[in-house]
Amino acid sequence: MTDVVVVGAGVVGAACAYYAARAGLSVTVLDRGPVAAGTTGAGEGNILVSDKEPGPELELALLSARLWRELAGLGGFEYEAKGGLVVAETSEVLGSLADLAVAQAGAGVEHVPVAAGELPGYEPDLTPDLAGGVYYPQDSQVQPMLAAARLLSGAPGAVLRTGVEVTGLLRDGDRVTGVRTNEGDIPAGAVVNAAGTWSGEVAALAGLDLPILPRRGFILVTEPLGGRLGPPLIRHKVYTAAYVTDVASDSEGLETSAVIEGTPSGTVLIGASRERVGFDRTTSIPVLEALARQAVALFPGLAARRVIRAYCGFRPYCPDHLPVIGADPRAPGLYHACGHEGAGIGLAPATGHLVAGLLAGAAPTLDLSPFRPERFAA
Amino acid sequence: MTRSQEGPHAGRLDGARPVPAFEITVDGRPVPAAPGQTIGAVLHAAGVVSWRTTRVGGRPRGLFCGIGICFDCLVTVNGTPSLRACQTEALPGDRVTTG
Amino acid sequence: MPGSGHEGPGTRDLAIVGAGPAGMAAAVAASRAGLDVVLVDAQARLGGQYFRHAPPGLRAGHPGTPQRGFGRFTRLAEALTGVDVRLGHRVWAVEKAVEKNAERNTAGNAGKAAGNDPGNEADQNPGKDAAAGFIVHCLAGTRDERRVTLRARRLLIATGAHDRPLPFPGWDLPGVLTAGGAQALLKGDLVPAGRTVVVAGTGPFLLPVAAGLAEAGARVAGVFEANGGAGLAPALAVRPGKLAEGAGYLWRLARRRVPYAVRHAVVEAHGGDRLTHVTVARLGRDWTPGARRTIACDALAVGYGFVPQIELATQLGCATEAGGDGEQVVVVDAGMRTSVPGVYAAGEPTGVGGADLAEAEGWIAGRAVAADLGRPVRPAPALSRRRDRLAAFGRAMQDAYPVRDGWKGWLRGDTLVCRCEEVPYARVREALALGATDARSVKLLARPGMGWCQGRVCGYAVARLAGETSPPPRRPVAHPVRLGDLAGLPDRADETQGTANDPAGEEAR
Numbered sequence: 001m002t003d004v005v006v007v008g009a010g011v012v013g014a015a016c017a018y019y020a021a022r023a024g025l026s027v028t029v030l031d032r033g034p035v036a037a038g039t040t041g042a043g044e045g046n047i048l049v050s051d052k053e054p055g056p057e058l059e060l061a062l063l064s065a066r067l068w069r070e071l072a073g074l075g076g077f078e079y080e081a082k083g084g085l086v087v088a089e090t091s092e093v094l095g096s097l098a099d100l101a102v103a104q105a106g107a108g109v110e111h112v113p114v115a116a117g118e119l120p121g122y123e124p125d126l127t128p129d130l131a132g133g134v135y136y137p138q139d140s141q142v143q144p145m146l147a148a149a150r151l152l153s154g155a156p157g158a159v160l161r162t163g164v165e166v167t168g169l170l171r172d173g174d175r176v177t178g179v180r181t182n183e184g185d186i187p188a189g190a191v192v193n194a195a196g197t198w199s200g201e202v203a204a205l206a207g208l209d210l211p212i213l214p215r216r217g218f219i220l221v222t223e224p225l226g227g228r229l230g231p232p233l234i235r236h237k238v239y240t241a242a243y244v245t246d247v248a249s250d251s252e253g254l255e256t257s258a259v260i261e262g263t264p265s266g267t268v269l270i271g272a273s274r275e276r277v278g279f280d281r282t283t284s285i286p287v288l289e290a291l292a293r294q295a296v297a298l299f300p301g302l303a304a305r306r307v308i309r310a311y312c313g314f315r316p317y318c319p320d321h322l323p324v325i326g327a328d329p330r331a332p333g334l335y336h337a338c339g340h341e342g343a344g345i346g347l348a349p350a351t352g353h354l355v356a357g358l359l360a361g362a363a364p365t366l367d368l369s370p371f372r373p374e375r376f377a378a
Numbered sequence: 379m380t381r382s383q384e385g386p387h388a389g390r391l392d393g394a395r396p397v398p399a400f401e402i403t404v405d406g407r408p409v410p411a412a413p414g415q416t417i418g419a420v421l422h423a424a425g426v427v428s429w430r431t432t433r434v435g436g437r438p439r440g441l442f443c444g445i446g447i448c449f450d451c452l453v454t455v456n457g458t459p460s461l462r463a464c465q466t467e468a469l470p471g472d473r474v475t476t477g
Numbered sequence: 478m479p480g481s482g483h484e485g486p487g488t489r490d491l492a493i494v495g496a497g498p499a500g501m502a503a504a505v506a507a508s509r510a511g512l513d514v515v516l517v518d519a520q521a522r523l524g525g526q527y528f529r530h531a532p533p534g535l536r537a538g539h540p541g542t543p544q545r546g547f548g549r550f551t552r553l554a555e556a557l558t559g560v561d562v563r564l565g566h567r568v569w570a571v572e573k574a575v576e577k578n579a580e581r582n583t584a585g586n587a588g589k590a591a592g593n594d595p596g597n598e599a600d601q602n603p604g605k606d607a608a609a610g611f612i613v614h615c616l617a618g619t620r621d622e623r624r625v626t627l628r629a630r631r632l633l634i635a636t637g638a639h640d641r642p643l644p645f646p647g648w649d650l651p652g653v654l655t656a657g658g659a660q661a662l663l664k665g666d667l668v669p670a671g672r673t674v675v676v677a678g679t680g681p682f683l684l685p686v687a688a689g690l691a692e693a694g695a696r697v698a699g700v701f702e703a704n705g706g707a708g709l710a711p712a713l714a715v716r717p718g719k720l721a722e723g724a725g726y727l728w729r730l731a732r733r734r735v736p737y738a739v740r741h742a743v744v745e746a747h748g749g750d751r752l753t754h755v756t757v758a759r760l761g762r763d764w765t766p767g768a769r770r771t772i773a774c775d776a777l778a779v780g781y782g783f784v785p786q787i788e789l790a791t792q793l794g795c796a797t798e799a800g801g802d803g804e805q806v807v808v809v810d811a812g813m814r815t816s817v818p819g820v821y822a823a824g825e826p827t828g829v830g831g832a833d834l835a836e837a838e839g840w841i842a843g844r845a846v847a848a849d850l851g852r853p854v855r856p857a858p859a860l861s862r863r864r865d866r867l868a869a870f871g872r873a874m875q876d877a878y879p880v881r882d883g884w885k886g887w888l889r890g891d892t893l894v895c896r897c898e899e900v901p902y903a904r905v906r907e908a909l910a911l912g913a914t915d916a917r918s919v920k921l922l923a924r925p926g927m928g929w930c931q932g933r934v935c936g937y938a939v940a941r942l943a944g945e946t947s948p949p950p951r952r953p954v955a956h957p958v959r960l961g962d963l964a965g966l967p968d969r970a971d972e973t974q975g976t977a978n979d980p981a982g983e984e985a986r
Contacts, residue, residue, distance in 0.1 A: 009912060035912030041921045145921040149911035162914045223460065223929065223957060224433060265898070265924065266433055270960075283792060283953035285572055285614065292963035303961030306460065308929055310953040414521075414532020419666030427751050428651035434899040438750045440651040442896070442934075444658025445526060446519060446567075447639045449929035449957075450649075450896060458620060464661070466619045467521060 002028045002159075004359055005179050005188040007166050007202055009033075010040035011144055011345050012337050013194030014151035015352025018071075020192075021155035023360040028186060029158060030179065032165035036148035039196030039344060042313020044219060044259070044269055045144040046237065047346040050084045050136035051244050053100065054107045056370035057322055057343070060350045062108050063366060065138050067349035074154045077146035078264050084139030084237040085114070085122050086244075087130050087298070094131040097241045101134045110137050125233055125301045139237050141261065144345045151352075169205045169334070176206060176333035190359055192335045197316040199324070199338035203373075206331045210324060211376050212339045214314035216280070218273045218287050220295070221309040222302070224266030233301065234262040240298065243272065254287060258294035260302075268305065270295045272342065274315070281312060317341040318376070325351050325371035327358055335359065336373045402472040404429070411468040418444070418451050418463030421474065429453050429463065429476040489513045489561070491846050492613050492629035494568050494789060497525020498832045499824030499839035500635035501553040504560045506843025510852045515561040515627055517568060517615060519956075522665075523554050525637050526657060527832035529664040546832070553836075566615040566625060569956040571632060571789045574609040611793075611819065616958060624962045631819050631846045634790050634807065635839060638783035638825035641804070641937050643880065644894050644902070645887040646745045648779075652752030656686045656780030669695040671776025675755050677701040677743040678780040680878040681719075684726035686778055691733045698774050700730065701741040701757055703764060703781070704878050712873035715866060744769070744887040746777060764883025781880050784937065785826045788952040793817050800828045801875040803946040804937070811861060812845030813838055821846060830871025837864040882941065894942070895935040897928025905942050916940040916948055929957070 004020050006013045009031035017027045031037075047068050052058040072079035088094035101111040112135040119126050119133060152160050161183075168180035170187060178187035193202045193210075203210035225233065243257035254275040262268050273287045288310055296303045316339050318324060324339040335358065337351045350366070357364055401408045402417070404426055411420040418441045421429060428438035430452055442450040444464050451463040454475045491507050493500045496518035504516045524530055528550040610630040617625045640655035642648065652671060654662070656678055659670040673696045676687040687700045713720050730737055744766050745756040754773045758766035782802055790807045791797065796816035800806040807815055807822040815822050823842040824835030840860055848854040888894070890903035900923050908922035916932075916939045919925060925939045926932025931952050932939065940947045 034914040034918030036921060037915075037918045041918070145918075146911075149908075149913075149922055153911060160912050162912055218953075220954075220960075220963075221927075222960070265927070282794065283570065283572070285570055285612075288954070289963055289965075292960045296960050296964045303964070304959060306957035306959050307954055307963060308957045309927065309931060311951075312953070413534030415535060415666045415668075419662055419668045422662065422670070423666075423668040432899055437649060437899070438651050439649070439896075441654055441662065442649075442658060443640060443655050444661040445639060447930060448655075448896065448934050452929075455620070461619065464658075465519075 001187045001189065002026045003189045004028070004192060005030060005186055005190070006192045006194055007179065008038070008194035008196055008199075009035045009148065009152065009160060009162065010038055010194065010196050011036065011043075011148040011151070011348040012196070012340065012351055013192070014148040014155070015348040016192050016194055016337050016355045017158045017352070018151040018155040019349075019352045019356030020359050021158045023356050025356070025359060027155060027158040028188070029152060029160045030164045030166060030181065030186075031162050034162050035152060035160065036145040038198070039313065039316060040144050040148050042217075042219075042311055043144040043345050044261075044271055045142045045147070045345050046259075046343070047140040047142060048084060048237070048343065049104070049109050049138045050086055050111075050134070051239075052104075053244075054103050056367065057347075058104065058107050058109070059366055060323075060347050061343070062138075063353070064347050064350035065140065067353060068140060068142065068346075071151070071349060074150050076150045078141070078143040080141045080264070081137075082139070082141055082236050082261070084136040084239070085133055086136065086239055086241055087119065087126065087133035088241045089130060091131045093241045094133070097134055100244065111135065112137070123235060123238060125299050126238070127298055127300055135236075141237060142345060143263075147345070166202060166205065174331055176331050190333050190335060192337055192355060192359075194337040196338060196344070197314040199316060199336065203336070206328070206334055208328065208330055208373075209376065210336065210338075210373060211319055212316045212324070213276070214279055215317045215341065216273070216275050216277050216312055217271060217315055217342065218284070218291060218310060218312045220270040220288060220291050220307045221311070222268040222270070223306045223308050225305065234260055234268055234299065237261045238298065240294070254290070256287065256290045256294060258291075258298050260295055260298060268302065274342070279314060283310065283312070315342045316344070320375075323347060323351065323371055324373050325354055326368045326373060328373040330374060400470040402468050402470070402474060404474045405476055415468050416464050417453055417455060417461070417466045417468045417472065417474060420468045421463065429474065431477070487628055488610060489515045489627070489629040490850055491515070491631045491633060492517065492611065492627055493633040493635055494518075494571070494613065495525065495635035495637055495824070496520070496523045496562065496564070497635060497637050497824060497835060498527055498553075499637075499835035499842070500525070500633070501550075501557065502836045502839030503633050503635060503823055503843035503846070505553060505556040506840050507847050508557070508559045510844065510847030510854055512847055512850065512852065515563060515629065516557070517563045517566045517613065517627065519565070519567040521565055523557075523562070523564065524550055526661065527835075529661055531665060531667050535667055549836075563615070563617070563625070563627070565619065566617050567956045568613055568615050568789060569954055569958045570614040571792055572612050572614070573793065574612050574628060616956065616962065622959065622962065624965055631821065631850065632793075633813075633821040633823060633842050633846065634787070634815075634826055635822070635824045635835070635842075636786040636789060636826055637835075638785045638829050639933060640780045641782045641784045642779065642934060643781050643884045643887075644892055644935065644938050645743065645884070646889050646892045647747055647752075649893050649896050650746050650748045650752045651750065652748065652775055653746050653777045653779065656682055656778045657783075659776070659778035660686050660689065663689050663693055667693070669693045670778055671695060671774065673698050673774045674776040674778060675699050675701070675743060675757075675772055675774045676778045677703075677741075677755075677757070679703040679880065680780070680782055681723060681874065682780065684723060684730070687735060688726050688729045690778070691730060691735055695776075697730070697733070697735040698772050699736040699738065699757065701743060702737070702739045703742040703760055703881075705739050706877070708877035712870055712877055715870040715873060719870070742766070742884075743777060743779060747771070751775070752777060761883065762881070764881035765886055766883070782875070782878065783825065783829045784933065784947070785829060787822075787826045788950040788955045790815060790820065790822055790826060791949050791951065792953065792955065793820055795820055795822070797949045799946050801872050802829065802879070804829070805947055805949045811841075812849075813842035814845065814849075828868065828871060829875065830868055834864065834867035834871055837867055885942065894938055895925030895928065897930050897934070898924040900925040902942075905939065909943065913943065915945050916943045919943050
């Protein structure tokens with residue numbers, strides 16, 4: 001019998017498997033698809049502390065940013081400590097941004113206020129029509145699919161089984177004692193639900209209500225330029241202050257805010273849109289147009305660069321925009337590691353670290369009560 | 379730019395007598411062209427089979443699919459980068475730069 | 478009958494994407510039935526790949542007809558009077574339109590949030606209402622590229638196919654072209670691919686490519702057909718006339734002493750910065766390479782079948798299925814209707830079968846659209862029978878010229894699989910070892926298909942290396958579009974009339 005079954009081979013499941021295996025537990029990771037092909041496969045790879053207000057998610061993000069720096073030693077997933085630059089179009093917004101940065105500093109977020117005249121020193125191609133910004137050196141970036149794959153391959157003794165779909169849970173009374181799959185039953189000491197946007201379905205197998213819903217996001221990808229020889233057009237992760245408010249928004253309609261960055265492949269990734277349309281993959285041209293407008297407004301030089309691809313993904317969100325992390329008291333043996341919305345790549349190591357700690361019986365290093373699974377129960 | 383040792387191989391245009399012919403330049407070297415021909419065809423006919431190098435491996439690239447699908451034949455014409463040579467009609471006086 | 482659409486000015490009855498045999502025939506059929514038709518094509522001239530021809534300026538003084546069936550093309554082109562032909566228009570997206578003032582969902586809000594004019598027709602509601610027709614997003618011009626947006630009540634996808642290459646060491650050397658690329662260079666620009674050319678791959682298409690090159694003055698150093706031709710009997714039972722056509726090509730090659738060999742393939746291309754010679758290997762039954770020899774050449778034309786171009790259909794959610802050659806094709810009914818109401822497909826997108834089949838399907842589709850829009854159209858059972866017969870032939874030919882998995886044995890660790898992102902075979906293997914199990918996850922981990930061509934060139938190979946057949950394409954942006962154009966204000970993006978690409982003069986030959 002394996003100690004732990006992790007459901008989901010995305011970056012969160014991979015991090016859970018990595019830290020659990022490092023804690024000496026035997027781990028089996030299941031995914032109905034390939035590795036990192038669901039929620040993770042449509043991500044940008046953001047590791048952000050800058051976009052979070054002081055509170056439990058920021059604590060998680062700071063722990064995660066530290067863990068990602070350690071994990072970077074595994075190599076092979078394009079970890080870049082590039083820093084984030086948040087810019088404000090107006091002095092009013094800049095004021096709010098500066099206030100936020102001061103509040104974040106109290107929690108341990110490093111930042112550097114950047115006056116309008118100093119912006120070109122950070123990003124020479126930024127539009128001059130900005131009031132200023134804040135630079136966040138802890139923000140960083142990974143290639144999320146490779147990160148998940150490398151964490152899994154770096155988890156000592158962990159077994160990855162792709163193409164295995166969990167169809168039910170093995171129970172002993174309330175207790176969860178393993179999973180039922182299309183390839184037979186797998187008894188386990190514990191089951192970790194890391195199924196990303198589909199985590200609500202896994203919880204439902206235990207008769208539990210976990211309100212995790214999809215929020216659609218599109219990303220544009222430009223033609224590659226520069227490559228090894230030239231410097232990238234965009235050095236940091238650059239986004240507008242509006243992103244912070246959008247992230248926390250409850251709006252059902254579309255919101256877009258520019259999040260722009262170069263990648264080691266020479267492309268520029270352009271996000272971020274957020275809309276609640278279920279699992280509809282149909283491309284919305286107006287959304288692509290809005291993303292393009294915002295990108296060009298921020299970096300006028302991008303107007304001449306071509307978009308060669310676009311993709312969309314579904315971010316798993318909870319009504320209170322906090323993830324679900326920890327043991328489920330309603331079904332002993334079942335742990336959740338899901339609901340990270342658009343921050344799953346960044347928050348994965350901390351999530352995995354905390355869940356592995358619980359599985360190994362260690363006291364949590366962070367207060368998990370804001371993330372408790374039963375908090376939505378009426 | 380890769381140039382044939384023997385020079386142009388296709389001066390003979392399948393019996394056609396194009397009029398009026400004109401020239402474009404490749405890195406300053408004049409190359410004959412005919413109305414309606416693509417930049418890619420003009421270069422290829424002149425024995426120039428590659429006009430860019432790849433980002434990672436620095437490999438030479440020229441025509442491959444010939445119908446606008448593969449983007450291997452991206453070329454810089456009159457300073458405008460990333461045009462598909464197989465889809466861009468040559469015009470008198472065009473300056474192609476390789477590299 | 479211009480302006481017959483009631484959805485507002487500028488909405489046509491039918492937009493056809495692709496002006497090859499299928500699109501041209503459909504345009505003629507639909508316009509004869511009284512429909513207001515716009516025919517869009519990326520190329521500078523009508524005809525698609527099959528009827529690709531040299532520009533008038535190049536052929537001056539040499540007005541001969543170089544191609545089989547070219548008279549048919551001329552008749553189709555002349556019958557396009559009354560059709561709005563938009564050449565040099567590349568379609569980067571198609572989407573469903575919704576009725577003006579219809580209830581907006583979140584996609585409608587998208588426009589508002591982005592500051593669009595609330596009345597902008599480009600606001601749309603995917604998946605709810607196809608009755609309002611379709612929006613065809615184009616880029617027109619090459620150097621002076623600009624957005625053009627067309628609207629139509631019905632949409633026909635007649636986008637043809639492109640070559641299906643297989644990777645092998647050295648296949649990215651300059652001088653290596655796809656078979657279709659060599660053919661396009663010859664037919665469209667009258668330029669032979671090289672002085673000494675090797676033609677290789679599989680399928681009947683290799684023969685006209687080789688014959689054309691030989692007759693244009695190139696020395697064809699050999700034609701290497703990877704299959705044995707043993708499975709041809711069923712195909713020839715359907716269209717016995719094709720035997721004579723094939724024999725005719727072989728005779729033309731023999732007359733010019735062009736060596737022709739079956740069960741052989743080019744398994745490696747050599748050269749420094751350009752092709753100098755190729756290695757040809759004898760193939761076993763599963764294409765495992767055996768005895769090898771080298772042949773000096775400065776060009777190689779190579780192709781292993783064709784990939785239908787169906788990304789516009791999948792953008793709209795049209796159902797697809799794997800065709801006989803493993804490529805995804807659009808599912809259509811007897812009237813060429815796809816699973817999405819209002820969307821039709823004809824020609825290679827419904828299954829590769831050649832120009833005759835494409836034209837037949839075009840006639841059927843044009844008539845079906847007219848009938849569906851309430852125009853009187855007489856039934857044409859003979860046309861349907863012809864289509865069925867030609868489609869059966871196409872399937873039988875695909876069966877006779879399969880790709881066997883032995884080609885994987887040609888690859889070395891450093892052989893590029895993806896040319897755009899320069900992904901070697903070793904990285905594909907690494908992705909599979911890391912837990913990728915299909916083409917998409919290989920792409921996510923190792924990047925093949927993420928570059929300029931969006932996997933059109935390497936898609937088949939990557940899918941086969943991942944152990945599956947090609948999945949339906951996911952290309953929300955079918956053609957690169959400048960961010961400035963994508964960001965363009967709606968009024969700038971509205972339909973541009975009277976462009977320089979007016980077809981009337983161009984095609985009056």
